[in-house]
Amino acid sequence: MKAKIYIFLIFLTVLLNSCISPIENFQQISAYSFLTIDATLTDQINSTKVRIYRSSDNLSNSVFKPMISAKVYIIDENGIKENLTESSLLGTYLPSSKFIGKVGSTYILFIETSAGIKYQSSPETMKASPEIENIITRFEVQDNFSKGDARRGGFNVYLDFQEPSSIGDNYQWVWKHFERANTCSNCVFGAYNFRLNTCVIASPPTNLTLNYRCNANCWNITYSSELNVLSDAYLNGQKITGKQVARVPFDSTSTYYMQLEQRAITRNAYNYYQDLKIQTQNNGTLFDVPAETRFSFNVKSTTNPDEKILGIFDVYSVKKKIFYVNRTKNIPLDESPVYTDIIQGSIVECSPLEVSLGCLDKTPCIEGRFRTKIKPEGWKE
Numbered sequence: 565m566k567a568k569i570y571i572f573l574i575f576l577t578v579l580l581n582s583c584i585s586p587i588e589n590f591q592q593i594s595a596y597s598f599l600t601i602d603a604t605l606t607d608q609i610n611s612t613k614v615r616i617y618r619s620s621d622n623l624s625n626s627v628f629k630p631m632i633s634a635k636v637y638i639i640d641e642n643g644i645k646e647n648l649t650e651s652s653l654l655g656t657y658l659p660s661s662k663f664i665g666k667v668g669s670t671y672i673l674f675i676e677t678s679a680g681i682k683y684q685s686s687p688e689t690m691k692a693s694p695e696i697e698n699i700i701t702r703f704e705v706q707d708n709f710s711k712g713d714a715r716r717g718g719f720n721v722y723l724d725f726q727e728p729s730s731i732g733d734n735y736q737w738v739w740k741h742f743e744r745a746n747t748c749s750n751c752v753f754g755a756y757n758f759r760l761n762t763c764v765i766a767s768p769p770t771n772l773t774l775n776y777r778c779n780a781n782c783w784n785i786t787y788s789s790e791l792n793v794l795s796d797a798y799l800n801g802q803k804i805t806g807k808q809v810a811r812v813p814f815d816s817t818s819t820y821y822m823q824l825e826q827r828a829i830t831r832n833a834y835n836y837y838q839d840l841k842i843q844t845q846n847n848g849t850l851f852d853v854p855a856e857t858r859f860s861f862n863v864k865s866t867t868n869p870d871e872k873i874l875g876i877f878d879v880y881s882v883k884k885k886i887f888y889v890n891r892t893k894n895i896p897l898d899e900s901p902v903y904t905d906i907i908q909g910s911i912v913e914c915s916p917l918e919v920s921l922g923c924l925d926k927t928p929c930i931e932g933r934f935r936t937k938i939k940p941e942g943w944k945e
Contacts, residue, residue, distance in 0.1 A: 600628070601683065601863050601875040603673055605638065605665045607690065608882055612665065614648055614657040616675065619874065630655025633678040641670040641687075665879065667692045673863065673877045686832065686862040688879040691733060693828035696885045698724040701812065703894050714902040717814035719889050722806045725826065729801040734834035735794045736827045736880070737809040741786040741820065742940040746907065748778035749927040756912075758924050773909025782929030783936050791841040793834055812889045815904045820889040821940065827880040832862040836876045886942035 602615040616631040636648040636657040648657035665671065673685040701719045709716035727733065749756050751763035751774045792809055812820050829837075840858050858874060865871040891901070914923035929937045 598874045603877045605879045607665045612659050617655045635676040637674050639672050665690050667881050681867045684866050685877040688830045690879050691828040693881045693883045694725045701889050717899050719812040721810035724805045727802050733796040734829050736829050737792045738825050739788045739810050740823045742783045745782040745784045747775040748929050749776040775911050776927040778929050779926035785934050791837050793837045814901050817892050824885045826883045829880045833878045836861045
């Protein structure tokens with residue numbers, strides 16, 4: 565222990581006397597702000613998009629500035645150009661509604677900011693994703709977590725697929741979970757203002773939490789949070805069996821809906837995500853490069869070649885499976901779900917008489933990244 569303290573003191577002394585920009589109140593002096601390009605091109609309809617923004621130069625500020633009014637386009641190996649236009653979400657650029665990528669085609673991304681600074685990706689070729697042949701789920705306990713910890717019990721999801729004989733294939737697995745929303749508004753310290761369509765704090769504030777049910781169909785969306793990638797470097801042409809691609813929480817006994825994507829990604833994307841995965845697994849400090857600020861493997865500035873760019877031009881094809889996980893089968897008798905989605909406060913309900921007098925107790929489902937009014941594909945009640 566003393567040795568560790570001694571080493572730390574030496575490190576601190578060197579740090580204070582070095583040329584590293586000092587950090588004062590979590591604000592780095594002379595910090596850099598990097599252009600970030602989050603670009604995806606897929607073989608799925610309405611899935612290609614380019615998001616451009618500038619990261620904050622303040623460590624205590626996570627606000628990103630969207631880069632508006634840029635010229636963005638994609639050119640394939642035949643010289644066919646697809647222009648992207650800025651959407652209602654500032655800094656996000658979309659192709660025409662019918663545009664999809666094609667397996668075997670090669671694409672280059674071009675960007676020119678409103679200031680005239682130009683960026684270009686390396687050529688990226690879309691490879692074919694093999695079919696998902698089989699999916700199994702198995703309840704497994706992680707004994708390093710005590711009972712009552714939501715991380716203890718879960719359903720591991722495994723799949724099989726045939727890896728093609730071509731060399732240099734790389735894969736990524738992501739998933740989405742949809743479940744019906746119990747409530748659409750949760751108002752803390754106040755109530756819902758139906759004229760403004762938002763929660764407002766009461767005057768004086770209360771200590772109540774009022775929850776409002778949805779006035780129409782609504783689903784909450786959960787996304788996979790772990791990076792799961794694989795290279796065929798030592799597996800080329802083999803049958804891949806029992807690859808774990810997800811873990812479903814044991815936070816209920818209800819059936820769990822899942823959309824699973826198996827993506828065939830490029831080598832540059834694999835290197836980027838693998839590097840990011842290593843970063844997120846480390847116990848970082850303020851002196852570590854944040855996991856989200858990884859320099860791009862395939863986008864460079866042609867105006868200023870020394871400029872460092874964050875993000876990736878991610879070109880991939882997809883094979884998708886929709887399935888349900890039964891969370892009541894093969895559970896040990898001494899294991900039980902840890903319910904985490906517990907509504908705090910009370911549900912607002914109008915009596916029939918109050919309704920006749922104009923009382924409202926249901927609020928709209930606001931479309932967004934984590935909520936949708938659109939019925940999920942393959943949904944079963």
